[in-house]
Amino acid sequence: VILFLLKGLVRDRSRSLFPVLTVVAGVALTVLLYSWVRGTEADIVRANANFSTGHVRVMTRAYSGEIERAPNDLALLDVDGLLRDLRERHPGLVWTPRIRFGGLLDLPDEQGETRAQAPVAGLAVDLRGTASPEREILNLDGALVRGRLPSAPGEILVSEDLFDRLGMRRNEAATFIGSTMYGSMTTANFRVVGTLRFGVAAMDRGALLADIRDVRHALDMEDAAGEVLGFFPDGIYREETSARIAAEFNSGLGAAGDEFSPVMGDLRSQSGLATTLDLAGYVSVALIGIFVVVMSIVLWNAGLMSALRRYGEMGVRLAMGESSAHIYRTLITESLMIGIAGSLIGTLLGVSVSWYLQVRGLDISPLLKNASMMIFNVLRARVTPTSFLIGLVPGLLATFLGTSISGLGIFRRRTSELLKEMDA
Amino acid sequence: VKAIVPVLALLSITALAAEGPAGEQILRKVDQNIGSDNKVSSARMVIQGRRGNRTVEFRAWIRGMEESFTEYLAPPRERGVKMLKLGEQLWTYYPSTDRTIKISGHMLRQSVMGSDLSYEDLMEDPRLIELYRAELVGEETVRDRPCWLLDLAARRDDVAYHSRRVWVDQERFVIIREHRYAKSGKLLKTTEALDVERIDGRWVSTEVEFKDVLSSGGGTRFLLDDIEFNAEIPEHKFTKASLRK
Numbered sequence: 001v002i003l004f005l006l007k008g009l010v011r012d013r014s015r016s017l018f019p020v021l022t023v024v025a026g027v028a029l030t031v032l033l034y035s036w037v038r039g040t041e042a043d044i045v046r047a048n049a050n051f052s053t054g055h056v057r058v059m060t061r062a063y064s065g066e067i068e069r070a071p072n073d074l075a076l077l078d079v080d081g082l083l084r085d086l087r088e089r090h091p092g093l094v095w096t097p098r099i100r101f102g103g104l105l106d107l108p109d110e111q112g113e114t115r116a117q118a119p120v121a122g123l124a125v126d127l128r129g130t131a132s133p134e135r136e137i138l139n140l141d142g143a144l145v146r147g148r149l150p151s152a153p154g155e156i157l158v159s160e161d162l163f164d165r166l167g168m169r170r171n172e173a174a175t176f177i178g179s180t181m182y183g184s185m186t187t188a189n190f191r192v193v194g195t196l197r198f199g200v201a202a203m204d205r206g207a208l209l210a211d212i213r214d215v216r217h218a219l220d221m222e223d224a225a226g227e228v229l230g231f232f233p234d235g236i237y238r239e240e241t242s243a244r245i246a247a248e249f250n251s252g253l254g255a256a257g258d259e260f261s262p263v264m265g266d267l268r269s270q271s272g273l274a275t276t277l278d279l280a281g282y283v284s285v286a287l288i289g290i291f292v293v294v295m296s297i298v299l300w301n302a303g304l305m306s307a308l309r310r311y312g313e314m315g316v317r318l319a320m321g322e323s324s325a326h327i328y329r330t331l332i333t334e335s336l337m338i339g340i341a342g343s344l345i346g347t348l349l350g351v352s353v354s355w356y357l358q359v360r361g362l363d364i365s366p367l368l369k370n371a372s373m374m375i376f377n378v379l380r381a382r383v384t385p386t387s388f389l390i391g392l393v394p395g396l397l398a399t400f401l402g403t404s405i406s407g408l409g410i411f412r413r414r415t416s417e418l419l420k421e422m423d424a
Numbered sequence: 425v426k427a428i429v430p431v432l433a434l435l436s437i438t439a440l441a442a443e444g445p446a447g448e449q450i451l452r453k454v455d456q457n458i459g460s461d462n463k464v465s466s467a468r469m470v471i472q473g474r475r476g477n478r479t480v481e482f483r484a485w486i487r488g489m490e491e492s493f494t495e496y497l498a499p500p501r502e503r504g505v506k507m508l509k510l511g512e513q514l515w516t517y518y519p520s521t522d523r524t525i526k527i528s529g530h531m532l533r534q535s536v537m538g539s540d541l542s543y544e545d546l547m548e549d550p551r552l553i554e555l556y557r558a559e560l561v562g563e564e565t566v567r568d569r570p571c572w573l574l575d576l577a578a579r580r581d582d583v584a585y586h587s588r589r590v591w592v593d594q595e596r597f598v599i600i601r602e603h604r605y606a607k608s609g610k611l612l613k614t615t616e617a618l619d620v621e622r623i624d625g626r627w628v629s630t631e632v633e634f635k636d637v638l639s640s641g642g643g644t645r646f647l648l649d650d651i652e653f654n655a656e657i658p659e660h661k662f663t664k665a666s667l668r669k
Contacts, residue, residue, distance in 0.1 A: 062474070073473065104531070112523060175523050182478055183538025184502060187518040187525065220501060260475070
């Protein structure tokens with residue numbers, strides 16, 4: 001029977017072409033949008049984790065309350081002790097200290113007078129440590145545009161944009177002017193050995209990357225750090241585990257009353273990411289729901305039109321003794337075949353476009369000129385195993401629902417009136 | 425004699441009227457008390473941060489209203505840092521980097537050595553009458569001293585504080601308390617003279633508490649250890665070359 005119905009669908013294109021095209025379009029869009037939302041969500045999480053929050057982050061309570069201005073006067077002290085404790089309690093995470101700082105980078109001329117000057121957003125990480133995870137976390141090898149990574153004290157990297165803007169030369173000396181942990185103005189001489197482009201507008205505008213030892217010395221922050229970040233070794237953010245670790249930490253070591261005691265936050269609870277992540281989840285569900293409803297209505301309408309066109313055929317079949325229920329079942333089977341065919345083609349199409357957007361991405365850098373949020377300039381879709389399955393839900397459900405509703409008309413036709421109807 | 429008194433009073437009133445409104449006369453007297461001679465002083469700033477206190481010691485050479493040279497003596501990290509103010513320009517020298525940095529633009533709003541004073545505060549012309557119109561709005565007693573209460577409104581836009589309220593000691597013409605405001609009316613800084621001494625015939629605030637209202641610290645206490653008026657200061661002190669010496 002299935003082969004018979006299949007032949008009917010193939011031979012009578014008017015019965016199958018429009019519904020299949022509808023399903024293909026709907027499924028392809030569902031797959032594409034799902035992959036896009038997942039990719040964007042993953043990119044936002046990765047950018048924020050790597051450049052800002054880690055998967056979990058330890059700060060003082062006072063620092064966390066004013067985190068927007070990175071207040072190093074409220075930084076963590078005795079960081080070596082804290083790191084030992086964190087590594088002992090949570091060996092499953094990689095812990096690394098960081099200092100975020102702001103100031104001016106001043107380039108001197110031959111007389112030592114200012115030749116060029118620009119504000120910089122500094123990030124101090126363990127660059128020279130042999131076991132430092134930062135090289136991988138920040139993808140420094142991939143982000144390096146020219147020069148090399150720092151290997152000696154006093155060597156720094158700056159963003160390629162800043163390098164160009166200030167007309168710097170490689171290995172040129174530059175003076176950082178900023179504030180110590182105690183608020184005094186301070187200066188420190190550095191040597192620019194390379195440039196970076198992270199692909200994150202907020203970092204690439206005026207980033208300065210330095211080894212944490214040099215910055216501690218410059219900012220009078222011996223054994224201090226603004227933040228200690230924790231990462232899962234595989235780089236994948238685990239929402240529930242992170243929240244649990246943060247809750248455990250805060251109920252133990254970080255629970256003391258003073259404002260300089262450490263407190264831990266997970267990625268989700270920081271930088272307003274909870275809303276973003278929730279939104280991404282809602283958008284995925286809403287997309288599928290919307291496509292099911294819209295396609296059902298379209299296919300219902302298509303079913304009604306088809307029923308009108310096949311009015312005679314149904315009449316003959318009923319007159320020949322075929323039961324209404326059987327006809328209804330064959331219509332449902334036909335629709336499922338259309339659904340399967342449309343879903344397969346739609347999934348293939350959706351995955352193909354998503355794959356293209358995963359590889360090439362979409363450059364949104366013109367929209368991020370003044371953005372401060374951590375987001376990559378090129379957003380990419382992400383094809384996951386779910387991408388291959390997600391389209392089947394609206395594809396099959398919509399065709400099933402559409403035909404189920406439109407096919408109910410079969411049961412309203414009365415056998416006694418069939419011959420009269422067919423005469424007419 | 426009785427006949428002379430009303431005449432003298434009339435003459436005094438006429439003279440005061442010629443000098444301008446009462447508030448401005450008081451402000452002129454405040455400026456006169458500060459004087460414009462050469463001064464050499466040693467002072468300390470006790471900076472009360474959220475994590476504890478820090479003391480910065482310095483020696484300052486001042487010539488008139490436009491030129492000053494400051495050398496920081498302690499703590500060790502700040503030792504040898506020098507600042508030179510010439511008119512409306514300010515340079516800072518850091519021995520650790522051997523760099524002379526011109527402080528300008530938004531850097532002027534930065535704190536000096538982590539204190540509640542900004543570079544902008546240091547750059548300000550101490551003659552308030554040049555910068556503000558003054559209106560006498562009342563009298564109050566502050567720290568057991570009867571004071572004139574003056575409201576100051578900026579004469580031009582390029583001043584650090586759009587308006588101020590000052591409490592001036594009626595006898596000594598020293599500012600005992602001061603509130604400094606932004607254009608929006610927001611209170612930015614407060615000062616209070618905790619000790620005033622008579623030195624070489626002038627009333628000088630020797631202990632002043634500064635508070636940057638926008639910062640979370642506990643304020644900065646300025647302590648004047650010694651001051652010499654009409655001091656001999658070599659000409660080369662107020663040159664950029666002296667920063668590196």
